[in-house]
Amino acid sequence: MTAVRATAVTAAACAAVLAAALPSSAINSYNASPAPERTEVGALVAAWDDDGDPATPDRVDWVCSGTMVDTDTFLTAAHCTSDWPAGVRFYVSLDQDVQAGLDAAAKKYPGDPAAQADAVGVAGTARTHPDYPGPASDPHDIAVIELPAARVAARWSFTPAALPTANQLGALAPQGLNSTDWVVAGYGTQEAVNGPGGHTHPGGGVRMKAPLSFNALNPAWVRLAMTRPQGNGGACYGDSGGPDFAVLDGRRVLAATTITGDTPCYATNVAYRLDTPGARTFLSPYVDLP
Numbered sequence: 658m659t660a661v662r663a664t665a666v667t668a669a670a671c672a673a674v675l676a677a678a679l680p681s682s683a684i685n686s687y688n689a690s691p692a693p694e695r696t697e698v699g700a701l702v703a704a705w706d707d708d709g710d711p712a713t714p715d716r717v718d719w720v721c722s723g724t725m726v727d728t729d730t731f732l733t734a735a736h737c738t739s740d741w742p743a744g745v746r747f748y749v750s751l752d753q754d755v756q757a758g759l760d761a762a763a764k765k766y767p768g769d770p771a772a773q774a775d776a777v778g779v780a781g782t783a784r785t786h787p788d789y790p791g792p793a794s795d796p797h798d799i800a801v802i803e804l805p806a807a808r809v810a811a812r813w814s815f816t817p818a819a820l821p822t823a824n825q826l827g828a829l830a831p832q833g834l835n836s837t838d839w840v841v842a843g844y845g846t847q848e849a850v851n852g853p854g855g856h857t858h859p860g861g862g863v864r865m866k867a868p869l870s871f872n873a874l875n876p877a878w879v880r881l882a883m884t885r886p887q888g889n890g891g892a893c894y895g896d897s898g899g900p901d902f903a904v905l906d907g908r909r910v911l912a913a914t915t916i917t918g919d920t921p922c923y924a925t926n927v928a929y930r931l932d933t934p935g936a937r938t939f940l941s942p943y944v945d946l947p
Contacts, residue, residue, distance in 0.1 A: 688890035692842050692866035693753050696815040697725045698900055700755040700844045700862070701733050701802065702748040704774040705741055714746065717770035719755045719862055722843035722899030724818045724911055729806035730943045731781065732818075733898030734916055734929070735789035738800040746771070747802055748778030751813040755844060756862025779808045786939050795877040798916050798929055799936055800898075801943050818900060818911035820940070821932040822947045825905060826912060830874040834903075839869040839881055841892050841915060841926060843899030861895050869901070869926060877933060879913045881926040893922035901928045 692698065701721040704714040723733030731749045738747065752758050758777040766772035774780070781802040791797040826834065846861040867890020869881040881901060883891025892899065892915045903912040913928035930936060937946055 687885050688888055689865050689867040691753070692864045695842050695864060695866060696751060696813060697818050698842045698864055699723055699725065699731060699749050699751040700778075700864075701731070701737055701898060702750055702755065702759075702774055702778045703741065703745055704748070704770045705745040706743070714744065714770045714774075717759065717774045719750070719759065719844060719895070721895060721897045722845065722915070723749070723802070724900040724914075725749075725751070725809075725815055726801075726820060726911065726940075727817045727944045729804045729809065731802040731804060732900075732911075732914065732940075733800050733802065734914060735785045735796075735798045735800040736916075737898045738783040738785045738802075739789060746774065746780055747783050748774045748780050749802055749804055749809070750778035751809075751815060752777060752864075754863050759862070779804055779812065781805075784943065794875075795933075795935055796916075797935065797939070799914065799939055801940070803943065818902075819908060820944070820947060821905070821910050821912050823932060823934070823937060825910070825932045826874060826879060826903075826930055827932065829905070831871070834871040834874060834879075837871060838904040839871060839912075840866050840902045841869050841881070841890070841896070841899065841928075842866040842902070843892055843896030843915060845893045845896030845899070846922075867891055872925060874930075877930055877935070878916075879928050879930055881928060883922075883924060883926055891922065892926045901926065 700719040701723050702719045704717040707716040721737035723731050726732045762773035762776035781804040783802055785800040786797040789797040869889050872880040872882045883889045896915045899915045900911045901913040902909050913930050916929050917927045
């Protein structure tokens, strides 16, 4: 999906990055491929005020990634749902190419960001971890978007992602995780490229996937290698909140969500574990946990 970083900046800053990105049909320029089969993976779209009048949104864009974990719950990152202007509305799209949908909606509904957002996504209610931002050891960087299940089902077909059991990663680490197949998915941009004016991160808005390999496990984090020579790809800006899948006991599990990494998106994906007591306590009101 992208070559390395899933952004731990605020959602507003993430949106600014996306606004400056170049249009492209790819998220990662190495060892990545489109992921049309990952229909449970979606983009978080925001419509917000950018001119001081919160009564009417005047801007819309996709800002992060995420995953359906049941029929009406979209899992993403807390930094994607925080620090927005008053009146922001969140939508979820499970389209393969969200950027193309937004471009078409902008032509069909010029000057109407709310209609553009409705054209590509389903509106929902954000529930952000109440203790975000926490300490670096556990920032509680987790959020969900509650959605009307009937409206989601009317637009897309998908099988919700399976969540890990309690301490499933911890029980396997480190030997078991070294031999685990990992895949990251999301809509984010590409790794940094040099150009006039410095680095840019082209691409974004299309659902992609890339292989990863295990690097390290911490109490709240799993660190995944995105190094190209090892055949890996990775995550970058806009992949925040998106899934890091692991094949555990022969089953694809949404083991962690992308949060951050190195700035040029070349080396490490730092993902928030979903098998910890803190993550499970937050998720338990919204989804049945294994």
